[in-house]
Amino acid sequence: MTDHTPEPGPRCRVLIVDDDPAFSGDMTLLLGDRFEVTVAADTAGALAKIAEARPDVVLLDITLKDGVDGFVALARIKAVESPPEVIMLTGMQGPGAVVQAIKGGAFHYAMKDADPGELANLIGLASERAAASRRLASLETQLRRLGGELVVYDPLMLRIMKDVEKVAPTLATVLVTGESGTGKELVARRVHELSARAAGPFVAISCGAVAEAQAELELFGQVRGAFPESTTVRTGFFARAQGGTLYLDEVGRASLGLQAKLLRVLESREFLPVGAAAPVRADTRVVASASHDLQQMCDEGRFLKELFYRLNVFSLVLPPLRKRRDDIVPLAEHFLEVFGAEMGRTGLKFTAAAKEFLVRHEWRGNVRDLRNRVERAVILTDGDEVHVDALLATHFDQGMTITEMDAAIESAREDYLARLHRAYAGNVTRSAKAAGITREAMSRLFKRYGLSEGNG
Incomplete structure (x- = not known):
């Protein structure tokens, strides 16, 4: 595991808040050579020490005997100006307390009998977080x-x-759930970017794409000589994510065999590359996503309950776009600006009717559907205003005959391909991506309608 104990220089200031003098004394001796340690016996004393000494990290006993609940004490500490990071200390580990502590703003939790080296490493991580001051100034001005x-x-x-x-x-391990297209990977990346591991890699693995027979090679890698005449070294997903975050995309699609291997790493915090003699410590934070109901899958025997409990330490449930209508127009305008700039069409705007359509539409494909629809609208729009008809997937006069409808479909397809060809300068790959079809299919369509292929 990476050592996060602070480098020589200004020492990290640690405040131990515990009403047991023997425990506080022992911890001071164990940590005193690495950190600048002070002690408080109750909540009032802790708040006074925080105001006076400005500690970077507080070790807070979850069961103080001063009449103040540990979580209330946590709330009071986090309410001060520029609050320190707080590590909750407990004699008994329970998932409910862990989630409550994290929701209350704690950096992490630790058992009171934890290994001193592990605790020092945890304090180092917390001090890095405090020094970085990663807290957001305003969520309302986020992300463009x-x-x-x-x-x-x-x-x-x-x-x-x-x-x-x-x-x-x-x-903590994080499980992000929600319908397809709601932005689960973006949220997972945000968790990574705001963590002490932000400088490390963010590695995504599509769980449904990992064949069970190849699971060990994919996850854990392979050392040279693992098999007779094997001279190659293969780096697995866990090794690639060392010091960073491993994102398990659609973990509900993982085979039971893959689930068992993931569970083993989460339980032991180590993995064994194929052919290796000794295991490797897994210094990786895991974030998983699912669009399936994992609890129901557990009940049906299609998902390991132990893995679900390991992944579901902290749950983030993303609402579908139709449940967050205040975001629809800002999102659409963001995509309009991006695709307009990409296609040399700056200054595009939605008409009032188009905005009304955007807000009223159900968006069953969520943000992904909205993004694709706006990109297509930019291609179809000739002027500076995007109208409702450019946002419609298809539209026909109900009085059309079959022959007329076929002709309209052919005309619409030809017109759409011509606009696509013009927008991407004949680039087959980018045109295919925008249309949601394969490159081979787009190449055939270009040839069918006499459109030349550009580079790509």
């Missing part, structure tokens, strides 16, 4: 980058993003 940021105005999503801010700096 194509594909990598979220546009958040809706109150429901703002609450979720506040939870993201709270859980990101901890070491």
Whole structure:
């Protein structure tokens, strides 16, 4: 595991809040050579020490005997100006207390009998978080980058993003759930970006694409000589994510065999590359996503309950776009600006009727559907205003005969391909991506309608 104990220089200031003098004394001796340690016996004393000594990290006993609940004490500490990071200390580990502590703003939790080296490493991580001051100044002014940021105005999503801010700096495993297209990977990346591991890699694995026979090679890699005449070294997903975050995309699609291997790593915090003699410590934070109901899958025997419990330490449930209508127009305008700039069409705007259509539409494909629809509208729009008809997937006069409808379809297809060809300068790959078809299919369509192929 990476050692996060602070480098020589100004020492991290640690405040131990515990009403057991023997425990506080022992911890002071164990940590005193690495950190600048002070002690308080109760909540009032802790608040006074925080105001006086400005500690970077507080070790807070969850069961103080001063009449103040540990979570109330946590809330009071986090309410001070520029609050320190707080690690909750407990004699008994329970998932409910862990989630409550994290929701209350704690950096992490630790057992009171934890290994001193592990505790020092945890304090180091917390001090890095404190020094970085990663807290957001305002969630309402978030995120304006194509594909990598979220546009958040809706109150429901703002609450979720506040939870993201709270859980990101901890070491807790996160499970992001929601319908397809709701932005689960973007939220997972946001968790990574706001964590102490932000400088490390973010590695995504599509669980449904990993064949069970190849699961060990894909996850854990392979050392040279693992098989007779084998001279290659293969780096697995866990090794690639060392020091960073491993994102398990659609973990509900993982085979039972793959699930078992993931569970083993989450339980042991180590993995064994194929052919290796010794295991490797897994210094990786895991964030998973699912569009399936994992609890129901557990009940049906299609998902391991133990893995579900390991992944579901902290849950983020993303609402569908139709439940966050305050975000629809800002998102659409963001995509309009991005695709307009990409196609040399700056200054495009939606008409009032188009905005009304956007808000009223159900968006069953969620943000992905909206993004694709706006990109197509930019291609179809000739002037500076995007009208409703450019946003419609298809539209026909109900009085059309079959022959007329076939002719209209052919005309619409030819017109659409011509606009697509013009927008992307004949680039087959980009045109195919915009249309949602394969490159081979787009190449055939270009040839069928006499459109030349550009580079790509």
